[in-house]
Amino acid sequence: MFFASDNWAGAHPKIAESLTREAAGYAAAYGSSDLDKRIEARFNELFEREVAVFFVGTGTAANSLALASVARPGGVTFCHFDAHVNADEGGAPEYLTSACRLYPVEGENGKMDAEALRGHVHRFDVPSVHQGRPMAVTLTQATESGTIYTLDEIGEVSAIAKSKKLPVHMDGARFANALVALDATPAEMTWKRGVDILSFGGTKNGCWCAEAIIFFDPDMAEEMPYIRKRSAQLFSKTRFVSAQFEAYLEDGLWLELAGHANAMADRLRSTLKTGNRARLAWETQSNEVFAVFDKALAEEAKAKGAKFYDWLVPRDMPHLVSENEVLARLVTSFATTNEDVDRFLDICTGA
Amino acid sequence: MFFASDNWAGAHPKIAESLTREAAGYAAAYGSSDLDKRIEARFNELFEREVAVFFVGTGTAANSLALASVARPGGVTFCHFDAHVNADEGGAPEYLTSACRLYPVEGENGKMDAEALRGHVHRFDVPSVHQGRPMAVTLTQATESGTIYTLDEIGEVSAIAKSKKLPVHMDGARFANALVALDATPAEMTWKRGVDILSFGGTKNGCWCAEAIIFFDPDMAEEMPYIRKRSAQLFSKTRFVSAQFEAYLEDGLWLELAGHANAMADRLRSTLKTGNRARLAWETQSNEVFAVFDKALAEEAKAKGAKFYDWLVPRDMPHLVSENEVLARLVTSFATTNEDVDRFLDICTGA
């Protein structure tokens, strides 16, 4: 009963096989091998246009270097208060952008409120070296709160950014989960709605370590080779990343895995919705479920082997849990089984 | 005939197998799994003392974060002019130490000259905010020039550093190759000779992506967890690194692979030494061979499928090659075969 995080799972067998297949033989290093080139081209297909692709090692690196590519002195990036860049990356986005700032925006359940975003952006309308200047807007899809921006909502955030000529970055650590939930194409969920740069994550969805920064306008990526090297994210044997993506993208494996994870979360959601010792904290649409548990129940579940994290109550929901309750985050993955989910639900429902 | 670099090889089958074995099941993320802990403990054994171990993704990261752990405002690190940190890491050591400086020291064939080092260090004897202050000495073992510091030479460099209370870092991207060549123990080649921090590289010697920063005094590593996270080098599925090291260190695989690479280089060296269209540029002791080729020969070899890089002539050897010659770097690896070497030597000797 592993619901602690989707990164507690290992790798899907096909990912491991692909890697093993590439273990033999020689290939040019630092991203210049045939395989690397082939996989980069694969992303063109996937996104229905020519893109620039940069492999890096962690999601934090993908986000931080994406922002570094548009960084400038005094730069300010708008993000949700609970965005991974702001809440969970140990200051890497600031460090790897040479100290650019994140500007937290409010919004329910992990999604920036468009009106609030517009208001904050407008505060910078009069150019001022004192105040700094906007440099980007970043949104997470699916969010850290398990919610998903609709395509229109993505378009709305982008429009605000574009009205100020700001590039839009999407943190897609759980890109596949959102895509499947929305039943959209990669193009529709990104550049067709104004996204300029994407952190395309494979790690949480069945890879070992496979993250790509995608630029929908390759001209924007001009400085990236130096930025990536300077940040120690250029792998010599890049093909071990490429080989993961090869299997990941083949025959829709990535969507299948995400679909499975989402379905497992649905199963959790539908039962918890009606529970009395456990209830949904808020509605989610991806592979993350947030539930309020009686403390006793949470302890019982853990004692019976369930793995999950108690979660910080969101700043804007101070009354979410009572004194004898806890907020729990439950994350499903490609590896989650029906049996595990049911066993866990049995505990929750006292079955 | 792949002699371009040891990072053109893929992974040793045992490394790939170990990874595949760990693909299934769940494990705590971010370095806290049982496997991670077991491998960390394995390093204690290896070095015959309690060490602190931090896995990172690239050799550049290992070196840069090792230096970051001892960085301080105005800090200056002494290294050989041709050291990887100074010549080949795109400014990452400066970037990830918040702009500390590298101070290049002269010395033949990639090894810092102890006398020169002593002289440079002494230039900082009078404390001065203007000049900055020494913060570390870093040496590479085996060096980028294919040479190896003897144990006594390591001790001599360390003694100079220690006389000024400076920590000593060793870039061990080719640690195993040096160890095998010297027939020393890991402890003898490091802390017993004054080394404080080691970049222990597995990638060039048969892993995909396995680098570890080793602190021989765990107290020195206090800030490392935050430094690593801030630099986006904390992998969520750390066990994919641990699993590589597990196989790498088991039954002396790592030494066997390095021994093989060195032997292949020996084979190159012994023949090239006596050639007339090709000759050794200087003596080396590890898995790198530097040779001066007639341009015509170099072209012929490449036309016949040999892969190697033309190399920049060292600053201090301006007369090494004549106008119709080139300097070539030949690197062997765990994957190099006798056949490949012989085929290449046949070309060189006109056989």
Added chain:
Amino acid sequence: MFFASDNWAGAHPKIAESLTREAAGYAAAYGSSDLDKRIEARFNELFEREVAVFFVGTGTAANSLALASVARPGGVTFCHFDAHVNADEGGAPEYLTSACRLYPVEGENGKMDAEALRGHVHRFDVPSVHQGRPMAVTLTQATESGTIYTLDEIGEVSAIAKSKKLPVHMDGARFANALVALDATPAEMTWKRGVDILSFGGTKNGCWCAEAIIFFDPDMAEEMPYIRKRSAQLFSKTRFVSAQFEAYLEDGLWLELAGHANAMADRLRSTLKTGNRARLAWETQSNEVFAVFDKALAEEAKAKGAKFYDWLVPRDMPHLVSENEVLARLVTSFATTNEDVDRFLDICTGA
């Protein structure tokens, strides 16, 4: 009618005289002259204990380097959302701390709400490299909103910081104005209430360019000489700063000047309080007054020569001004005259 900012004034004649007096003769550079030492010692007296003093060139530098002295990887500093470090320093605090983060805290009229601060600090109770770690609390006295923390309020903020072993920094760009308003001693308003590091500003109160970073525990300042030099804030002819402070602190000139500025603000406040075309936006206690003007009145005043800035409406007071109103900031200084104030008030009251 100059109410744009206290930095639109030049220098008090005694400051200019003191500088001229020091123009002749030689003195050791970089802060080691007799004058420099004498003025540093003067601060010991002023604060009734041994302090470490570092002169720098701007208030932004003072704040940024004060925070740099306690910076650490992953570090987070709590401040009010409208604090100068967060709103008006162009990212310098982040840049000069090697990318540490500011964490904005809510609170009315520029003062951090203690309860809110406590809540935010507690969010970091479980150590986590992902979330980062608290490194300092900084408060501004007087605040950018013209308000003043009472001594007890300073103590309360400090107590929260101290409960987590966090150093407390005070941005004292308008230190003298607050001190006079509270009728407190420098010691009472700082270290006796838990402040560890102070940006002691002279520039806004009659100096040209005189800012000092004061450490109440000199041991905390160990790295400062290198930090200051690295940030290009070590002046060769430091005595031109010392000479300003010499006159500034002599015979209570600084308190006299601040008292005058505050009195001029009082005069503005008492009349605007009762106006109908102009009203106080909120209560202030220092040399800043915030007023809501009819747009027509604001334009009329400007046409008649009044200088002041329209100000951004605070985030938490969205309904402060109606559509035909503007928020104006009025700042008085040592140079403001009764005549100027009265002339301005006549316009406002339609006299």
Added chain:
Amino acid sequence: MFFASDNWAGAHPKIAESLTREAAGYAAAYGSSDLDKRIEARFNELFEREVAVFFVGTGTAANSLALASVARPGGVTFCHFDAHVNADEGGAPEYLTSACRLYPVEGENGKMDAEALRGHVHRFDVPSVHQGRPMAVTLTQATESGTIYTLDEIGEVSAIAKSKKLPVHMDGARFANALVALDATPAEMTWKRGVDILSFGGTKNGCWCAEAIIFFDPDMAEEMPYIRKRSAQLFSKTRFVSAQFEAYLEDGLWLELAGHANAMADRLRSTLKTGNRARLAWETQSNEVFAVFDKALAEEAKAKGAKFYDWLVPRDMPHLVSENEVLARLVTSFATTNEDVDRFLDICTGA
């Protein structure tokens, strides 16, 4: 007998007067006052073209921010080993360029050897993220060794830079001393010979604190306002810098002061050249003189009140001084008197 440094002198009376004159009245802050604008325009005249001007507080800031304006990831700046940026600025150039690197070039007596520079620049001919990429060439005029590049030598350095499209920066901390020595115009010594950015120093030549960064192509300065603010170098009361430059540039005061300092150095040089207990270490042309003294003589001179620094023997002149000798640096300034020089020379010659 003050020969320790030109920054031991205070300010010329006309500088002090100008400041005092500007003490009264109001002026817009942060560089937008009439005086600021007038002085910026004065630089257009001085350099016979439209330039962009940025005032900063220290020479270190001027150099560091000039380089920051052309910084890019992986960037490398070529400079002489003994250049102030490399030897005396505590790492500020690296810190304020977000960790770009300085690449030391050899050359006699503080001047980069053009041939050596060409060789080093060529080492970067093959683009490589590993090696980094050239971003600028910086030369000092007059050099830290007291020597001066001829106009042709400046042109030669620039031509090498321009052949690689690199901008050329000149550290002009002692710009006036060089200009007077060469009897050239400001334009001739800068943009007419390929210089793109100049650190124009007033502090060492009779100002308190007056440094300007000059861009000969204003388009290159686009990011500077944000860069300057981010580095805490934007003064609120900028007019206190402008007022210094106003007097400095009026009626050729700056050239007169530099001419005097140079003449005083000439006087030292002509006598020391022929001495037997003291001799010139090498020929200089500006207001710095380097002399080799018998230790006994150096001690005697100091005992009699002479102030000067013992200097580090240049790396490339290891045999310059014998065991009972020391290298001394003697710096003259606008404030040096004939009497002081003669008194000192009497000691040296035993008169």
